[in-house]
Amino acid sequence: MLPEQIKAKIISNKRFKDNYWHLEFESGLIAGRALPGQFVNIKxxxxxxxxxxxxxxxxxxxxxxxxxxxEVLGMGTRILSNRRPGEFLDVIGPLGNGFSLPGKGHRLGGQAAILVAGGMGGAPLLFLAKKMILSKPLILIGARTKSKVLCAQEFKALGSAVKIATDDGSAGFKGRVTELLSQVLREAKNGGDLSIYACGPRPMLKAVSKIACDNNIDSQLSLEEHMACGIGACLGCVVATKSGYKMVCKDGPVFSGKELTW
Ligand SMILES: Cc1cc2nc3c(=O)[nH]c(=O)nc-3n(C[C@H](O)[C@H](O)[C@H](O)COP(=O)(O)OP(=O)(O)OC[C@H]3O[C@@H](n4cnc5c(N)ncnc54)[C@H](O)[C@@H]3O)c2cc1C
Ligand code: FES
Known part of the structure; x- marks a missing residue:
């Protein structure tokens, strides 16, 4: 189905903490079709x-x-944070291919899943966790320090167990979330039955994909490449895969860890 380009009314746009914001807009079309892992492209x-x-x-x-x-990082997100409820945003979506979900040909049904969120990676993964409510995935959240740990309460509210890793040890495991993932897998009894879903910085995703491959576990990784057109026209977001170069915006942003060659 083709994505829609719409003028969406902003319902709310509020600072959550520090530079982190929640924005809600009205679109029955996008809401009705959105799958976890998909994104919108906003003017x-x-x-x-x-x-x-x-x-x-x-x-x-x-x-x-x-x-x-x-997260407000540069000019685009700063302008977005100044947009007010009642204003209209030019939005294209839903875009890209999302995560494969239980019951849609994926092997997750009845098995355990681990969701690994680094930095803003909780943004798509919370939506995914809501769709996995029956299988209650284990959530691993990585951040530089305690104040940068995101979405932990929201994941817990879904009934999921949440483990945190911080680089400086100010919350949870001291070290990278990928080290925590390795530890969890060593302790897991049913390692072969797990699926791993991850979103975060590229080095984290590369490490997750290696850990998953080494343990013979399927992984689905959502990449956050820099994008220009967002619809597969400019080739500005290509990644190397075993079957050639693919576009993150159109072929992704979710890819199998086994497919990517980094
Ligand atoms: C598929 C996809 C989904 C995304 N989902 C989210 C999300 O849910 N929440 C969120 O906060 N961000 C998300 N991002 C990243 C977000 O698009 C960028 O942070 C944003 O475009 C930055 O725009 P800006 O004008 O504020 O900053 P710019 O001035 O463009 O850049 C400011 C800084 O952000 C970095 N940056 C810019 N674009 C990206 C990018 N695509 N990925 C990583 N770093 C970037 C730049 O290198 C620079 O250091 C997503 C990116 C992709 C590709
Ligand atoms: S951003 Fe243009 S092809 Fe992906």
Whole structure:
């Protein structure tokens, strides 16, 4: 199904903490079709600048509302944080291929899943966890320090066990979330039955894919490449895979860890 380009009414746009914001807009079309791992591409301003749209993962949906979770980093997200409820955003979505879910040809049914979120990776993974409510995945969250740990309460509210890793040891396991993942897998009794889903910085995803392959576990990784067009026209977001170069915006952003050659 083709993505929609719509003028979506902003319902709310609130600072959550520090530079982190939640935005909700109204679109029955996007909310009705969105799958975890898919994203929207937003023209943050009606002015010419910034020219390029900014991609943001779908963090959740509720009836006709679409929820986003974003970090203000540069001009685009700063402008977005200044947009007010009642204004209209130019949004294209849902875009890309999301995570494979239980009951849609994936082997997760009845098995355990581990979700690994690094940095803003909780944005798409919370939406995924909501769709996996019956299998209650184990959540691993990685951050540099305690104040940067995101979405832990929201994952816990779904009934999932949450383990945290911080680089400086200010919360949970001291070290990288991928070291925590290795530890969890060593302790797991049913390692071969697990599936791993991850979103976060590229080095983290590369490490997750290696750990998954070494343990013969399937992994699905959501990449956050820099994008220009967002619809497969500019080749600005290619990644190397075993079957050649693929576009993150169109063929991804979710890829099998076994497929990527980094
Ligand atoms: C499929 C996809 C889904 C995404 N989902 C989310 C999300 O749910 N929440 C969220 O906060 N961010 C998400 N991002 C990243 C987000 O698109 C960028 O942070 C945003 O475009 C930055 O725009 P800006 O104008 O504020 O910053 P810019 O001025 O463009 O850049 C500021 C800084 O952010 C870095 N940056 C820019 N684009 C990206 C990118 N695509 N990935 C990583 N770093 C980037 C730049 O290198 C620079 O250091 C996603 C990216 C992709 C490709
Ligand atoms: S961003 Fe243009 S092809 Fe992906």
């Amino acid at each position: 943050v301003s009606d002015d010419v600048e910034p020219l390029l749209r900014r991609p943001l993962s779908i963090h959740g949906t509720q009836s006709s509302k679409v929820r986003l979770f974003y």
